[in-house]
Amino acid sequence: MYPIKLQPVFKEIVWGGNRLKNDYGFKSDLNNIAEAWMLCARNDGDNVVINGEFEGKSFTELIKEHKEFLGSKGEKYEDFPLLIKFIDAKSDLSVQVHPDDEYAKKYENSYGKTEAWYILDCDEGAQLIYGFNKELTREEFKKSIEDNTFLDYVNKVDVKKGDVFFINAGTLHAIGGGILLAEVQQNCNTTYRVYDYGRLVDGKPRELHVEKALDVTDTVPPTRSGDPDGEKIALEGAVTQDLCSCEFFKMSTLNVDGTYTFDVNNESFVSLLVTKGEGTVECNGKLVDISSGNSIFIPANAGEAVLKGSFEVLVSTL
Numbered sequence: 001m002y003p004i005k006l007q008p009v010f011k012e013i014v015w016g017g018n019r020l021k022n023d024y025g026f027k028s029d030l031n032n033i034a035e036a037w038m039l040c041a042r043n044d045g046d047n048v049v050i051n052g053e054f055e056g057k058s059f060t061e062l063i064k065e066h067k068e069f070l071g072s073k074g075e076k077y078e079d080f081p082l083l084i085k086f087i088d089a090k091s092d093l094s095v096q097v098h099p100d101d102e103y104a105k106k107y108e109n110s111y112g113k114t115e116a117w118y119i120l121d122c123d124e125g126a127q128l129i130y131g132f133n134k135e136l137t138r139e140e141f142k143k144s145i146e147d148n149t150f151l152d153y154v155n156k157v158d159v160k161k162g163d164v165f166f167i168n169a170g171t172l173h174a175i176g177g178g179i180l181l182a183e184v185q186q187n188c189n190t191t192y193r194v195y196d197y198g199r200l201v202d203g204k205p206r207e208l209h210v211e212k213a214l215d216v217t218d219t220v221p222p223t224r225s226g227d228p229d230g231e232k233i234a235l236e237g238a239v240t241q242d243l244c245s246c247e248f249f250k251m252s253t254l255n256v257d258g259t260y261t262f263d264v265n266n267e268s269f270v271s272l273l274v275t276k277g278e279g280t281v282e283c284n285g286k287l288v289d290i291s292s293g294n295s296i297f298i299p300a301n302a303g304e305a306v307l308k309g310s311f312e313v314l315v316s317t318l
Contacts, residue, residue: 001069001302002286003272006047006059006295008086009037014201017090019121019180024086024293035087038295039271039316041080044189047295051288059297071268071300073318081111082249083187084271084295084316086120091177094206095129095154095195098188099216100169107212108190112169115185116244116251118314119163119226120275123178129154130165131172131222141219145210150195155221163226164243164251170218182273184316186248192216228253235260238307240315252315256307264302268318272296279309 008026016034020026026033037045040059047059054062063069063080074081098104098113105111117128133155136144144150154172157165159179167173172194175181192209194217199206230242230252237260243251254260256279264270264283272281278291283298283305290296290311298305307313 001284001299002052003281003283003288003305004049004054004062004297004299005051005288005290006039006297007050008293008295009040009045009047011035011037011045014199015089015091015093015177017088019088020086023180026293032090033088035085037083037085038273039082039084039297040187042083042187042189052286066299068301069269069299071318072266073268074300079111079187081187081318082271082316083185083189084273085183085185087175087179087181087183089175089177089179092197093175094193094197094199095150095172095174096191096193097172097213097217098167098169098192099190099212103216104188104190110190111186111188113186113188113190114169114246114248115167115183116249117165117167117175118182118184118243118251118253119159119161119179120182121161121180122159126159126178127156127176128159128165128179129172129174129176130157130167131155132219133221135221136219138214138219141217142210142214145194157226159226162228164228165226166224166244166246168218168246170216171222172217182275182314184249184251184314237261248318250317254307254313254315256313257310258308260307262305262307264298264300264305266301269300270298270305271316272298273314273316275312275314277309277311279307279311282306282308
């Protein structure tokens with residue numbers, strides 16, 4: 001058990017930009033990097049281990065061989081339960097919604113998708129769509145799509161660096177242009193597009209999924225704000241803050257300045273997504289250099305982990 005460093009998987013999408021190349025030094029021949037999948041074990045995206053004993057293994061292969069790396073909370077999952085990304089939205093994403101587990105298993109043969117966004121940076125005036133600004137019936141929701149008044153009813157939110165948005169399955173949402181964020185989500189890529197601004201790809205509009213969206217969308221205003229769940233807490237060598245938690249994952253930030261030690265117990269693995277700075281992480285005598293843009297997976301029950309340096313990380317666990 002050691003700090004496992006993962007090679008990202010890059011995705012080019014029509015709305016993507018190049019901040020992930022410029023800010024994090026990611027190398028790719030793609031025209032843009034809309035998404036960098038930093039922790040993934042899927043057919044359409046699979047990290048590769050780039051250090052230590054397991055170097056060269058796909059993350060899927062590693063987890064199949066070492067299911068114990070997930071911890072006791074991960075035992076119930078047939079596949080790796082999370083997908084963690086950087087997302088660079090140069091322009092607006094489609095307005096969309098994701099199904100919950102029950103609907104996804106019935107109609108898509110997949111997990112549902114609850115997710116959360118942590119805003120890393122944004123242009124002045126950047127906004128996102130987060131639910132509705134008033135409660136609608138299903139019929140009113142459908143009519144607004146048909147008569148093109150849909151955007152009159154969405155909840156548009158001004159964003160700033162450090163905001164966190166919990167997107168429960170069934171919540172209408174869209175990342176706006178000029179936003180750079182980290183996303184933690186269930187391991188699902190099922191998306192029902194409701195509206196795409198008339199955008200064309202290869203001369204054709206992207207497919208919408210209105211009927212399924214009508215089935216799963218919770219047509220009420222959101223109950224959460226963009227504030228983190230917890231206050232900042234000063235620890236020896238670091239400052240931590242709980243961002244959000246749910247039955248599928250927990251997210252927090254950790255700003256390390258010096259030496260910080262924590263325990264990785266048998267309940268869950270720990271994902272460290274380095275968002276700024278550089279340093280080291282040591283576990284079981286194995287020392288790994290880390291820097292901005294790195295994704296580190298520490299297996300469950302790894303014991304004491306020591307972080308040294310000056311850097312910021314997004315911490316995710318089950």
